[in-house]
Amino acid sequence: xxxxxxxxxxxxxxxxxxxxxxxxxxxxxxxxxxxxxxxxxxxxxxxxxxxxxxxxxxxxxxxxxxxxxxxxxxxxxxxxxxxxxxxxxxxxxxxxxxxxxxxxxxxxxxxxxxxxxxxxxxxxxxxxxxxxxxxxxxxxxxxxxxxxxxxxxxxxxxxxxxxxxxxxxxxxxxxxxxxxxxxxxxxxxxxxxxxxxxxxxxxxxxxxxxxxxxxxxxxxxxxxxxxxxxxxxxxxxxxxxxxxxxxxxxxxxxxxxxxxxxxxxxxxxxxxxxxxxxxxxxxxxxxxxxxxxxxxx
Amino acid sequence: xxxxxxxxxxxxxxxxxxxxxxxxxxxxxxxxxxxxxxxxxxxxxxxxxxxxxxxxxxxxxxxxxxxxxxxxxxxxxxxxxxxxxxxxxxxxxxxxxxxxxxxxxxxxxxxxxxxxxxxxxxxxxxxxxxxxxxxxxxxxxxxxxxxxxxxxxxxxxxxxxxxxxxxxxxxxxxxxxxxxxxxxxxxxxxxxxxxxxxxxxxxxxxxxxxxxxxxxxxxxxxxxxxxxxxxxxxxxxxxxxxxxxxxxxxxxxxxxxxxxxxxxxxxxxxxxxxxxxxxxxxxxxxxxxxxxxxxxxxxxxxxxxxxxxxxxxxxxxxxxxxxxxxxxxx
Numbered sequence: 315x316x317x318x319x320x321x322x323x324x325x326x327x328x329x330x331x332x333x334x335x336x337x338x339x340x341x342x343x344x345x346x347x348x349x350x351x352x353x354x355x356x357x358x359x360x361x362x363x364x365x366x367x368x369x370x371x372x373x374x375x376x377x378x379x380x381x382x383x384x385x386x387x388x389x390x391x392x393x394x395x396x397x398x399x400x401x402x403x404x405x406x407x408x409x410x411x412x413x414x415x416x417x418x419x420x421x422x423x424x425x426x427x428x429x430x431x432x433x434x435x436x437x438x439x440x441x442x443x444x445x446x447x448x449x450x451x452x453x454x455x456x457x458x459x460x461x462x463x464x465x466x467x468x469x470x471x472x473x474x475x476x477x478x479x480x481x482x483x484x485x486x487x488x489x490x491x492x493x494x495x496x497x498x499x500x501x502x503x504x505x506x507x508x509x510x511x512x513x514x515x516x517x518x519x520x521x522x523x524x525x526x527x528x529x530x531x532x533x534x535x536x537x538x539x540x541x542x543x544x545x546x547x548x549x550x551x552x553x554x555x556x557x558x559x560x561x562x563x564x565x566x567x568x569x570x571x572x573x574x575x576x577x578x579x580x581x582x583x584x585x586x587x588x589x590x591x592x593x594x595x596x597x598x599x600x601x602x603x604x605x606x607x608x609x610x611x
Numbered sequence: 612x613x614x615x616x617x618x619x620x621x622x623x624x625x626x627x628x629x630x631x632x633x634x635x636x637x638x639x640x641x642x643x644x645x646x647x648x649x650x651x652x653x654x655x656x657x658x659x660x661x662x663x664x665x666x667x668x669x670x671x672x673x674x675x676x677x678x679x680x681x682x683x684x685x686x687x688x689x690x691x692x693x694x695x696x697x698x699x700x701x702x703x704x705x706x707x708x709x710x711x712x713x714x715x716x717x718x719x720x721x722x723x724x725x726x727x728x729x730x731x732x733x734x735x736x737x738x739x740x741x742x743x744x745x746x747x748x749x750x751x752x753x754x755x756x757x758x759x760x761x762x763x764x765x766x767x768x769x770x771x772x773x774x775x776x777x778x779x780x781x782x783x784x785x786x787x788x789x790x791x792x793x794x795x796x797x798x799x800x801x802x803x804x805x806x807x808x809x810x811x812x813x814x815x816x817x818x819x820x821x822x823x824x825x826x827x828x829x830x831x832x833x834x835x836x837x838x839x840x841x842x843x844x845x846x847x848x849x850x851x852x853x854x855x856x857x858x859x860x861x862x863x864x865x866x867x868x869x870x871x872x873x874x875x876x877x878x879x880x881x882x883x884x885x886x887x888x889x890x891x892x893x894x895x896x897x898x899x900x901x902x903x904x905x906x907x908x909x910x911x912x913x914x915x916x917x918x919x920x921x922x923x924x925x926x927x928x929x930x931x932x933x934x935x936x937x938x939x940x941x
Contacts (some may be wrong), residue, residue: 331898332917332918333710333713333714333894333898333917334889334890334891334894334917334918334919336710336713336894337710337787337791337891337893337894337897338890338891340706340707340710340788340893341706341788341791341795341891341893343706343794344702344703344706344788344792345792345795347702348670348673348702348703348792420791458637521778534834569901584824585804585817585824585825585826586804586806586811586823586826587825587826587827587836587850588809588810588811588825588826588827588828588847588850588886589809589827589828589830589848589850589854589886591885610932
C-alpha cells in the first residue's frame with residue numbers, strides 16, 4: 315500500500331477532509347433544512363401532521379464513525395452551537411452523559427489550527443470547520459475534556475480533541491508520480507479468498523458441512539441462454555464455482571479467456587445485485603442445480 | 612441448505628426470525644431514470660412503512676427537481692442560464708455541487724461534475740420522462756472544455772458562480788444523496804434496503820436474519836454475479852461500462868459509454884467495473900466513478916486514501932481490491 319506518495323507536480327499540495335465525512339456533512343445539512351417538506355408528505359399520508367418516527371437533528375447527529383458538521387456561518391464563531399448532551403452546561407471536567415448509542419457526540423471544535431485537526435487556511439468556514447469527537451460513555455476521567463461547554467459568560471470554551479479516524483488528518487494528496495503497487499495476482503487472490511471464506515468457520519464446516527466433497531456441474535437457463543457452472547466442494551464447503559460453459563448470446567470464447575474470474579460464494583442467493591442491469595437468475599439456478607447434487611438443500 | 616456465516620446462538624437473532632414472518636414492506640418507483648426500491652424488514656405497522664417510504668421518495672423527488680440537467684425547469688438549469696453571477700441556490704443543489712467539486716479536487720479532475728455539455732454531445736441528452744432529446748442550453752464551446760475549476764462556491768451566502776458557460780452533471784452525486792436522505796427517513800427501522808439503479812444502501816439484516824447479500828453484476832455476463840458481498844450497514848455502488856452505451860451516431864461511439872475521462876477525452880478503458888463500499892451512498896457513488904476513471908492502480912490508491920473499500924475489474928476480468936475489501940466476500 316503506497317502511502318506518503320509524492321504530491322502532484324502542479325499546484326500546491328491538496329488537503330482534503332475525507333470525502334466520506336464530507337458526504338455525511340452534506341446529507342445532514344440538506345436533511346435538517348428539508349425536513350419540513352418531508353413532514354408535509356407524511357402529514358398528507360396519515361392526516362395528523364405529526365410523525366412519531368421522525369427525528370429532527372437540530373444538533374449533531376450521532377454516527378458511529380464520527381461526523382463533520384458544517385458550522386453555522388454566523389460569522390461570530392460558534393456561539394450558537396452546543397453539544398446536545400449539555401443543555402444546561404456546567405464548567406466541569408467530566409464528559410456529559412452519553413446518549414444511548416455507543417459513541418456520544420461530545421465536542422465540536424472549530425478547526426482554526428489550534429486543535430491539530432487538519433486546517434485549511436483557504437477553506438471556508440463551513441467547509442472546514444467542525445470536527446465532532448467521539449467519546450466513550452464511561453466514567454473515565456477526561457484529562458482533556460472533549461466538550462464544548464459554555465463558560466460562565468456563555469461563550470463556548472474550545473478544548474483540544476483527538477479527531478476521529480474518519481477525518482483525514484494526513485493530507486490525502488492525489489499522486490501523479492509513479493507508484494509501485496503490489497497487486498495480488500488473480501490466482502493468489504482467488505486462493506486468498508478461499509482461505510478467508512473457509513478459515514473462520516473452517517472447524518465447524520468440517521463437522522457440519524452440508525455438501526459432499528467433489529465436483530458438480532449445474533445448468534441454469536435464462537432468456538439469454540444457458541449457463542453451465544462447475545462447483546467444487548472441499549471440506550464440505552464450496553471452494554470454487556466456475557462458469558464452464560455458456561450458451562448465452564455472448565461468445566463462449568470470451569468466457570474461456572477469462573483468467574482472473576473470481577466467482578466465489580457460499581450461497582446461490584443474493585438479495586440484490588450492485589451494478590445490475592440484468593437478472594442473475596440463470597447463474598443462481600446453475601449453482602443451485604450443482605449444489606443440489608452435492609447434497610445441499 | 613447452503614452454508615452461510617451464522618451468528619452464534621443469539622436471542623436477538625431468534626427474535627428477528629420470529630419477526631421476519633411479518634411481511635417486509637416493499638415499494639418501488641421511478642426517479643432519475645432508474646427504478647428506486649425500498650424494502651423494510653418487519654416494520655412495526657404497515658402504516659409506519661408506508662409513511663416512511665413516502666417521505667423517502669419525497670427526497671428523491673426533491674433532489675431530482677433541483678439537480679436534473681435534462682429538465683429545463685430544474686434549478687440546475689436555471690443556474691446554467693446565469694453565467695458569471697453568484698446565484699443563490701437551495702441547500703440540495705449547493706451541497707451536491709460542493710461535494711462533487713471536492714471529489715473532483717481529490718481525484719485531480721478524474722471525476723468532474725462540469726461535463727454536462729460533453730455528455731450531451733456524446734448522446735446522453737434524453738429526458739427519460741418525456742423521451743425527448745434535450746437541446747443543449749449552451750453556446751458551442753470554443754477553446755478549452757470547462758472543468759471543475761470554473762465553479763466557485765460561497766458557503767456563507769450559499770451561492771454558486773459559474774465563471775464560464777457550462778452544464779453541471781450531478782448524476783452520480785444526486786442519486787447517492789437522495790439515497791442517503793431516504794435512509795434517514797428510515798432511521799426508525801433496524802433493517803432495510805434501498806436500491807436505486809444498482810446502487811444499494813442497507814442497514815441491519817435481511818429477512819433471513821443474515822447480513823444483506825449483495826452481488827456485484829458480472830461486467831460481461833448479464834445473468835452472472837462476479838462476487839457476492841455480505842453487507843450490513845453500508846452503501847455499495849458499482850459503475851460499469853456495460854450500463855449505458857454511448858448512443859450510436861455520437862462521436863466515435865464504439866466502445867464508448869456513459870463514463871468519461873476528461874484527461875483522455877473518451878471513456879476509460881482500463882476498468883470495466885468499479886465497486887465501492889462506503890458509509891454513504893453519496894460517497895460510494897462518486898468514488899466508484901472517480902476510481903473507474905483513475906484506473907486499476909491509481910484508483911485503488913485513491914480509494915485507500917479516502918478510507919473506503921473497493922473492487923476494480925479490468926477488461927481481462929482481473930480484480931484489483933483495497934486491502935480491506937476481502938472481508939466483505941461472502
